Amino acid sequence: PGQAPIAPKSHSPSNFRCFMPSLLLKVAQIGSFEPPVMLCRVLLVTRNEPCVPIQKDGDGFPSFHLYHKLPSIVPESCLLILVGLLLGGIIFGAEEKSPPVMNSDVFFLYLLPPIVLDAGYFMPTRLFFENFGTIFWYAVVGTLWNAIGIGISLYGICQISAFGLTDITLLQNLLFGSLISAVDPVAVLAVFENIHVNEQLYILVFGESLLNDAITVVLYNLFKSFCQMRTIKVIDIFAGIANFFIVGIGGVLIGILLGFVAAFTTRFTHKIRVIEPLFVFLYSYLSYITAEMFHLSGIMAITACAMTMNKYVEENVSQKSYTTIKYFMKMLSSVSETLIFIFMGVSTVGKNHEWNWAFVSFTLLFCLIWRALGVFVLTQIINVFRTIPLTFKDQFIIAYGGLRGAICFSLVFLLPPAVFPRKKLFITAVIVVIFFTVFIQGITIRPLVEFLDVKRSNKKQPAVSEEIYNRFFDHVKTGIEDVCGHWGHNFWRDKFKKFDNKYLRRLLIRENQPKSSIVSLYKKLEIKHAIEMAESGMISKVPSSVSLSDYHEAKIKPLSPTEMENMREILTKNLYQIRHRTMSYNRHSLAADASEKQAKEILIRRRHSLRESLRKTNSLSRERPAAANTKRFLSLPKNTKLPEKLRVRNKTSSRVGDSSDSELDAATTVLNLRPRAGKILRDQRLRQQRPLPEFRVEWKNEVDGSQVGRGEQQDPSTLPQPSIGFRQPLLTRPRFGTLSREDLTADHGSARPMPPPRLVRQASQGDRPRNKRTIDNKPWTY
Amino acid sequence: MALSMLAQESGSVTSEQIEHLHRRFKQLSQDQLTIRKENFDSIPDLEFNPIRGKIVHAFFDKRNLRQESDGLAEEINFEDFLTIMSYFRPIEMNMDEEQLDRFRKEKLKFLFHMYDSDHDGKITLQEYRNVVEELLSGNPHLEKESARSIADGAMMEAASICVGQMGPDQVYEGITFEDFLKMWQGIDIETKMHVRFLNVDTIAHCY
Numbered sequence: 001p002g003q004a005p006i007a008p009k010s011h012s013p014s015n016f017r018c019f020m021p022s023l024l025l026k027v028a029q030i031g032s033f034e035p036p037v038m039l040c041r042v043l044l045v046t047r048n049e050p051c052v053p054i055q056k057d058g059d060g061f062p063s064f065h066l067y068h069k070l071p072s073i074v075p076e077s078c079l080l081i082l083v084g085l086l087l088g089g090i091i092f093g094a095e096e097k098s099p100p101v102m103n104s105d106v107f108f109l110y111l112l113p114p115i116v117l118d119a120g121y122f123m124p125t126r127l128f129f130e131n132f133g134t135i136f137w138y139a140v141v142g143t144l145w146n147a148i149g150i151g152i153s154l155y156g157i158c159q160i161s162a163f164g165l166t167d168i169t170l171l172q173n174l175l176f177g178s179l180i181s182a183v184d185p186v187a188v189l190a191v192f193e194n195i196h197v198n199e200q201l202y203i204l205v206f207g208e209s210l211l212n213d214a215i216t217v218v219l220y221n222l223f224k225s226f227c228q229m230r231t232i233k234v235i236d237i238f239a240g241i242a243n244f245f246i247v248g249i250g251g252v253l254i255g256i257l258l259g260f261v262a263a264f265t266t267r268f269t270h271k272i273r274v275i276e277p278l279f280v281f282l283y284s285y286l287s288y289i290t291a292e293m294f295h296l297s298g299i300m301a302i303t304a305c306a307m308t309m310n311k312y313v314e315e316n317v318s319q320k321s322y323t324t325i326k327y328f329m330k331m332l333s334s335v336s337e338t339l340i341f342i343f344m345g346v347s348t349v350g351k352n353h354e355w356n357w358a359f360v361s362f363t364l365l366f367c368l369i370w371r372a373l374g375v376f377v378l379t380q381i382i383n384v385f386r387t388i389p390l391t392f393k394d395q396f397i398i399a400y401g402g403l404r405g406a407i408c409f410s411l412v413f414l415l416p417p418a419v420f421p422r423k424k425l426f427i428t429a430v431i432v433v434i435f436f437t438v439f440i441q442g443i444t445i446r447p448l449v450e451f452l453d454v455k456r457s458n459k460k461q462p463a464v465s466e467e468i469y470n471r472f473f474d475h476v477k478t479g480i481e482d483v484c485g486h487w488g489h490n491f492w493r494d495k496f497k498k499f500d501n502k503y504l505r506r507l508l509i510r511e512n513q514p515k516s517s518i519v520s521l522y523k524k525l526e527i528k529h530a531i532e533m534a535e536s537g538m539i540s541k542v543p544s545s546v547s548l549s550d551y552h553e554a555k556i557k558p559l560s561p562t563e564m565e566n567m568r569e570i571l572t573k574n575l576y577q578i579r580h581r582t583m584s585y586n587r588h589s590l591a592a593d594a595s596e597k598q599a600k601e602i603l604i605r606r607r608h609s610l611r612e613s614l615r616k617t618n619s620l621s622r623e624r625p626a627a628a629n630t631k632r633f634l635s636l637p638k639n640t641k642l643p644e645k646l647r648v649r650n651k652t653s654s655r656v657g658d659s660s661d662s663e664l665d666a667a668t669t670v671l672n673l674r675p676r677a678g679k680i681l682r683d684q685r686l687r688q689q690r691p692l693p694e695f696r697v698e699w700k701n702e703v704d705g706s707q708v709g710r711g712e713q714q715d716p717s718t719l720p721q722p723s724i725g726f727r728q729p730l731l732t733r734p735r736f737g738t739l740s741r742e743d744l745t746a747d748h749g750s751a752r753p754m755p756p757p758r759l760v761r762q763a764s765q766g767d768r769p770r771n772k773r774t775i776d777n778k779p780w781t782y
Numbered sequence: 783m784a785l786s787m788l789a790q791e792s793g794s795v796t797s798e799q800i801e802h803l804h805r806r807f808k809q810l811s812q813d814q815l816t817i818r819k820e821n822f823d824s825i826p827d828l829e830f831n832p833i834r835g836k837i838v839h840a841f842f843d844k845r846n847l848r849q850e851s852d853g854l855a856e857e858i859n860f861e862d863f864l865t866i867m868s869y870f871r872p873i874e875m876n877m878d879e880e881q882l883d884r885f886r887k888e889k890l891k892f893l894f895h896m897y898d899s900d901h902d903g904k905i906t907l908q909e910y911r912n913v914v915e916e917l918l919s920g921n922p923h924l925e926k927e928s929a930r931s932i933a934d935g936a937m938m939e940a941a942s943i944c945v946g947q948m949g950p951d952q953v954y955e956g957i958t959f960e961d962f963l964k965m966w967q968g969i970d971i972e973t974k975m976h977v978r979f980l981n982v983d984t985i986a987h988c989y
Contacts, residue, residue, distance in 0.1 A: 387872045387976055465936035465965060469893075471917055472833065473975070476896065479837035480870055482827040484806055494827075526935075 075442045077190035077341050077405075081435070084345015092349045107343075107410040108298075111336045113288045115186050116299050117281075118333035119210065120306030127203050129493075134390075135204060137382050138398070139211035140244075142374050143181055147219055149370040151177030154363065163358035168422055171227045176426055178219035179412060180367060180433060184405030185209040185299075186337060187434075191403060191442045198455040201394055205401040213299035213407075214248035220411060221295070227419050251297035252304045258287040259308025263508040266316040276321035277328060280313060312508045340406045347409075348431055354424035363429040364436055367404070375399040393452050400445060403437040404430075803867060807860050816857035817841075832919050836896050841866050845895050852901055872976035887963070889975045894962050904956030907937050940965060 128135070151174035158165040158173065188209045192202055222240040226232055262283035269276050284305045291301035314322060375398050383389040390398075412430045417423045449456075478494055810824065811817045822828060822838045831837065840846055842855045846869070847862045855862070869892045897905045897913055911933040918929045940957050943965055957965075 464932060465939045468914060468917065468932070468936055469966070472896075472913065473893070475831055475833045475917070476837060476893070477870075477975070479828060479831045479834065480867075482825050482831070483810075483822070483837075483841075484803065484867070494830075498830075 073443065073446075075191045075194055075438075077187060077337075078439050078442055080338055080341035081345040081438065084342035085348060086345070087342065088346035088349030091346070104410040104414045107340065107406060108292070109289075111340050111343075112186075112407070113285055113298070113302055114329070114332035114336045115189070115340075116210070116288075116302050117284050117306050118329045119185060119189060119206070120303035121310050121329060123303075123307060124199065124203065125307055125310075127199055128207055131200065131203055131207065134382050134386060135207035135211060138204065138208040138375070138378060140215055142208065142378055143183075143212040143215040144219075145374040145378070146181030146367075146370050147178040147215075148174065149177070149374070150181055150363070150366045151175070153366050153370070154359075157358060157362045160358075163356065165356065165359055165422075165425075169227075171223055172420060172422075175220065175223035175227060175415075176363075176412075176429075178216065178223055179408050180363065180404060180430060181370075182212055182216040182404070182407050182411075183209040183402045184407045186340060186407075187403035187405030187438055187442075188401060190337065190341075191438075191445060192401065195446045195449050196457050197397060197449060198457050201397055201454070202457075204394075205398055208398075210299060210303050211248075214251060214297040215244065216407070216411075217295075217297050218244040218247050224416075224419075247296050248300060250294065251291045251300035254291050254294075254296065255287045255301035255304025255306075256308050258283045258290070258301075259305040259312075260508065262305070262309050263312035263316065266313050267508060269316070270318075273318045273321055276317045277324045280309060280317075280325050281328070284309065312505070316508075344406055344409055344434070348435075352424055353428040353431075354422070355428055356425055359425055360429045360432050364433055367433055371402045372399045375402075393454050396452065397445075397449065397454055400441060400448065403441060404434050405438065406434075409434055800864065803864060804860060807863050816859050817863065818857045833896075833913075833916050836899075836913075836916065839899075840892070840896050843895055845901065846892055870976050890963060890966055891959065893975075894959050897957075897962075904958055905962070906956040907934070909956070910937050 151170070154177060155168075155170045155173040157163065158168045183205070185206065188206050192205065218240065222243065226236070229236075262279055265279050265283075266276055269279070284302055287305040288298040288302040292298040313325075317325070375395050379390050379395050379398075408430055412423075412426050415423050415426065420426065807817070810821050812821070819838055819842065822841075828834050828837070839854070841863070842858060844851055844853055844855055847855060847858065847865055858866075869889055894905070895901075897909060899909055899912065911930055914933040914936070915926065915929045918932075937957075940961065943961070
């Protein structure tokens with residue numbers, strides 16, 4: 001990759017014209033904008049039909065979704081290659097000449113960086129660094145082992161004159177070995193995404209695929225220059241080894257440096273929010289190009305840059321910019337991946353091949369053997385240093401997950417034909433290996449994982465309690481380590497955190513307020529729940545007459561379509577768990593965001609809700625009809641959601657009932673969910689005395705009139721809207737931050753779960769206030 | 783005392799590791815036979831740990847020391863020290879299901895005792911709030927209210943996991959140990975809760 005000249009070859013329209021089927025060719029010859037047209041068509045065919053609903057059982061990956069069984073059996077990459085083959089076949093048939101092969105420059109300069117950027121940005125850094133030793137070991141020593149092993153054994157095969165391969169020298173074999181031993185991150189991502197193995201395994205294979213770029217670059221260049229040199233001295237070999245360190249470390253340093261610059265830049269961009277995403281992409285691409293320019297490892301540079309940026313930029317940019325960055329990154333990487341696989345398919349068809357049974361089959365055989373051997377031997381060694389040793393199952397998956405892909409494909413095309421007269425042979429062999437790994441291994445890895453019962457990732461919802469436990473746990477471990485006087489992982493992590501907080505964050509982050517991950521997670525979850533509440537309120541669109549009469553004092557207001565859209569957007573990330581591994585490194589769905597102000601709003605509301613948990617139980621009866629239809633989405637009990645629904649209704653009561661507040665404070669030492677009849681009655685009376693217009697006016701002031709205020713302008717008497725089951729949208733915009741504390745409704749932390757039968761009973765009883773008064777007698781058992 | 787006997791008692795801690803720990807113990811106790819709470823003050827890094835109190839407390843908790851009685855011990859000797867440390871030993875490859883399960887329960891019990899400060903076998907809301915407040919105490923920007931809300935929210939999650947849907951007059955007293963186990967079900971604590979006792983070089987700064 002280091003050899004690719006920076007200025008790409010001219011991509012004249014004639015190159016791309018060949019891609020089109022002859023039919024389109026005729027049509028498109030009219031215009032001069034053929035390349036983009038062709039590209040768009042290709043992308044549209046294989047990419048999204050926006051109206052195709054996202055299937056829950058599938059991958060969530062938009063294309064091929066009409067056949068939703070297909071992606072679960074066959075990984076996306078295979079299908080894309082097949083499409084590419086088809087296209088290539090059409091072009092070949094139509095034009096009677098080989099379609100242009102994938103331009104290596106295009107690949108290395110344009111197609112590869114977005115994928116690596118996306119992967120690096122969403123990499124779970126903690127897990128990565130915990131396993132860093134193992135990853136590094138596999139990447140460096142493993143790739144070396146593979147490269148040299150394959151090279152030498154192939155050389156041995158070539159010596160056998162029966163195969164007609166004797167003109168391939170040792171160095172050429174070594175070079176071939178080095179380029180084919182590189183595990184490819186694109187292919188790994190494409191395949192591992194479907195199978196959901198546990199995070200540790202994933203990070204081992206994927207981390208290895210990212211880090212081995214350094215070794216690949218060095219070996220490739222080393223052997224290539226050796227091939228062209230007359231004599232090779234020992235000093236050259238040492239130079240090669242030194243080169244490795246320079247390439248690897250240099251790449252990482254460039255990446256980190258530019259990551260810091262990017263973070264620093266974004267510190268000052270709060271006036272020009274619109275171009276914040278630009279900086280992210282610009283700097284990361286810059287790091288890649290710079291590294292490539294100095295013949296260092298571009299992949300490592302861009303990975304390091306992305307990981308650095310992720311930490312700091314996230315806090316500097318606005319919410320919208322962050323969303324833009326995420327989505328754009330995903331989009332770019334999806335497009336790149338598609339194009340890469342299609343190009344691979346297209347380039348396969350043609351006259352670039354020379355078939356030699358022995359070479360091809362032995363290449364494939366040796367790739368598999370050396371990979372398996374390598375993983376096995378290396379694991380035995382590294383297990384001594386690991387606290388949790390890797391089992392055989394893990395080793396098998398790691399070995400089996402060593403997929404080759406577009407990187408070796410492009411590298412082989414970059415071989416200078418003058419030095420490699422048998423270049424076509426190499427191309428054929430590489431293609432066979434890639435197809436084998438992508439198709440056979442890609443398709444069979446899923447049943448194998450199931451057969452071997454490899455530990456899968458927990459697709460659990462993030463829970464606040466878990467975060468608390470994890471944090472608690474970390475501190476315990478650190479504490480114990482301190483007591484032992486032992487410098488463990490935690491020690492270094494702590495030290496880094498302190499350094500980070502003291503210097504880096506002050507420098508790179510605009511408003512440096514130390515944030516706790518617990519609080520962030522809590523806020524995120526709060527918002528999620530709140531939105532779900534609103535959404536589930538939406539679901540019960542058909543109210544009963546009973547509920548209608550109940551809500552006459554409430555402010556019901558239909559949600560506008562835009563509000564719904566926003567909520568849906570945020571919800572889909574959480575409710576429809578598309579390929580949900582962990583929130584951080586899923587390529588095709590994004591983690592939930594939270595905005596600061598919204599979050600604060602929720603926290604404050606929560607507080608109120610729990611304080612008044614005992615008071616509002618009777619109002620739950622009103623909630624029942626609507627709540628009956630709510631769907632359970634989360635682990636949180638129904639009772640926690642209902643209160644938020646009632647916020648609208650009971651906003652003012654929090655202000656009115658001051659005395660009850662103090663009572664409640666005293667009472668909340670135990671999470672007592674038992675209703676207290678006297679207070680209920682009292683509150684009920686208070687609530688009914690609550691003036692309605694006052695209620696409404698507040699909302700009008702606070703919330704954007706166009707959105708929320710629609711119902712507000714209306715006369716109170718017209719309030720019982722059909723959309724009764726509807727709750728106020730709790731969060732639509734950051735403008736919620738303008739709400740002062742007093743506006744927050746009381747919450748009902750102690751809501752009950754409500755079964756449908758209640759609804760029937762209520763309807764028959766008609767007069768609700770009467771029901772409420774009889775609370776004493778009936779414990780609201782459900 | 784016979785170190786090998788100790789080794790067997792505390793499980794798979796090797797004699798080399800025991801020697802390391804012994805050296806460390808002597809450092810902490812300033813060559814006395816027992817350690818008191820005050821000795822833990824001499825560890826500088828521990829100062830920055832938000833749950834420092836709980837950690838130190840855990841060393842003296844009689845439940846952790848596997849003693850029959852309850853409450854806090856005044857001082858612990860090396861054997862007790864080792865007992866506490868044994869909670870953090872890593873799992874071995876050759877453990878069978880039952881051993882693993884027991885192992886896991888032990889570790890979780892240790893954590894449970896850290897939460898349950900009044901030793902009544904339940905983590906009540908107040909105790910939980912305590913824990914969260916302590917955890918977030920390092921952050922000056924955080925309001926106490928937020929910590930409380932977080933604790934409340936977490937408690938409710940716990941209630942839902944452990945008890946499911948509750949009736950209106952059901953009172954969720956607190957998280958018992960069984961509930962605690964349920965909550966940690968998804969997390970493989972046995973692989974995470976370990977401290978490597980290898981290469982324990984008592985470092986100059988711990989005096």
